[in-house]
Amino acid sequence: MKTKIALLLLIFSSFLAQADSKLLRLATTTSTDNSGLLNELLPAFTADTGFKVQVIAVGTGKALRLGKDGDVDVVLVHAPGAEAAFVASGYGVQRFPVMFNDFVIVGPKADSAELSTATSVQQAFKKIKQSQSLFLSRGDNSGTHKKEQLIWKSSGIEASGSWYREVGQGMGRVLQMANELDAYTLTDRGTWLSYQDKIQLQINFEGGSILHNPYGIIAVNPTRYPDINNKGANALIEWITAKNKGQNLIARFKLHDRLLFTPMAN
Numbered sequence: 001m002k003t004k005i006a007l008l009l010l011i012f013s014s015f016l017a018q019a020d021s022k023l024l025r026l027a028t029t030t031s032t033d034n035s036g037l038l039n040e041l042l043p044a045f046t047a048d049t050g051f052k053v054q055v056i057a058v059g060t061g062k063a064l065r066l067g068k069d070g071d072v073d074v075v076l077v078h079a080p081g082a083e084a085a086f087v088a089s090g091y092g093v094q095r096f097p098v099m100f101n102d103f104v105i106v107g108p109k110a111d112s113a114e115l116s117t118a119t120s121v122q123q124a125f126k127k128i129k130q131s132q133s134l135f136l137s138r139g140d141n142s143g144t145h146k147k148e149q150l151i152w153k154s155s156g157i158e159a160s161g162s163w164y165r166e167v168g169q170g171m172g173r174v175l176q177m178a179n180e181l182d183a184y185t186l187t188d189r190g191t192w193l194s195y196q197d198k199i200q201l202q203i204n205f206e207g208g209s210i211l212h213n214p215y216g217i218i219a220v221n222p223t224r225y226p227d228i229n230n231k232g233a234n235a236l237i238e239w240i241t242a243k244n245k246g247q248n249l250i251a252r253f254k255l256h257d258r259l260l261f262t263p264m265a266n
Contacts, residue, residue, distance in 0.1 A: 024051045024232035027066040028076040029143060030170035032215070033057035035190035035260050040253050041246060045239050051232045057170070059142025067091055067218070070225035074233035076240075078143035078188075078215045092218035096241050099250050099261040100214040103147055105205040106175070106192060107133075107184035115184070115204035122155040124205040132163040134183035138174050139166025143213070148186045151210065175199060188213055190260035214264065217241070241265035 032038055033055060042053045056066060060077040067075045068091045076098065077083060086092045105115060105124055113131040118124035128135050137159070138145045152159045165183075167174060171191040178185040179199035192203070217240060219233035240246030247263040254260065 021229065021231070022051055024053045024074065024229050024236060025056065025072040026053050026074055026076060026236070027056045027058065027063035027072040029060055029063065029078055029215075030057050030172065031078070031144070031188045031191045032076060034170065034172040035188075035194045036255075037190065037250070037253055037260060041240065041249055044249060045236060045246070048239060048245065049235050051235055053236070059138065059140040059145065059170070061141030061146075064091075067220045070220065070228060072220060073229040074217060074219050074236055076215060076217045078213055079146050080214060080216065082143075082146065083216050083218060087218060090224060091221055093221050095216040095218050096237055097264045097266065098215045098217050098240055098246075099263050099265075100212060101189045101259075101261050102206070102213050103144065103186055103211040104189055104192060104203045105184060105186055106178065106201045107204045108182040109200065109202050110182075111202075111204050113184065113204075118205055121151055121205060121208050121210055125151055125155045125157060128184055129157050129159075129163070132161070134181055135159070135164050136174055136178045136181070136183045136185045137164065137166045138171065138185075139168045140170075142171075144171060144186060144188060147211075147213070151186070154210070175201070193255045193258055193260055196256070215261070 038055060046052055060079045063075050063077050064082055064086050066072045083095050087095055113127045113133040115124045115127055118127055137148055167177060171187055172195060174185055175187060175195045179201050217237050219230060219237060220228050222228055222230040247265050250261050250263040
């Protein structure tokens with residue numbers, strides 16, 4: 001009897017281990033989730049490879065922190081400087097480019113700060129400060145927040161005061177709040193296209209190299225965390241950067257006849 005119980009326990013533990021080996025934990029940005037892109041990509045990835053993906057959609061800073069703590073197997077984020085530091089510190093193996101889009105400033109249709117007349121994003125930010133127009137910042141150490149901080153710095157502006165509010169929310173929620181408060185905010189274009197029919201805001205400024213928004217994917221270092229699903233992480237990296245797989249689906253993913261992301265894998 002004891003032998004049978006031991007055998008059953010061995011079979012059950014083997015089954016759990018096998019099931020766990022097919023579960024992949026992905027930390028990624030709210031923009032890839034809010035835009036609907038993951039709903040397009042991940043079912044196809046699972047069908048091709050058998051790996052089921054558990055998505056944790058947070059800001060880039062939190063996604064990289066999850067990777068540093070070994071709580072996820074792979075990260076898909078959009079802050080090249082932070083990604084390079086993540087790899088250089090030994091937490092990630094290698095960064096692979098996946099896709100890009102851009103950032104835009106959206107706000108009320110009345111455009112009280114007259115951003116439409118700005119000739120650069122720095123000038124647009126200066127107009128927001130000079131007019132004391134309400135600006136909502138994600139304030140969450142996300143890729144979007146990091147980009148926003150870079151623009152304020154390059155504009156020579158200290159973003160503070162009653163006109164500037166950090167809300168600590170994901171991109172979709174920030175767009176909803178900006179709509180409710182008639183405020184300006186910086187958003188990635190993919191999330192904007194997903195929300196534009198649900199809110200009354202408009203794009204008030206776009207264009208310029210500083211608003212370029214590249215995404216990269218990185219496997220968490222298995223040398224540092226031997227128990228992570230490195231096989232699954234590598235499978236996702238190979239699949240999402242393959243021209244006839246993930247890259248093809250990214251190139252076909254549109255809303256309002258607009259591409260939300262442009263594939264960029266080599």
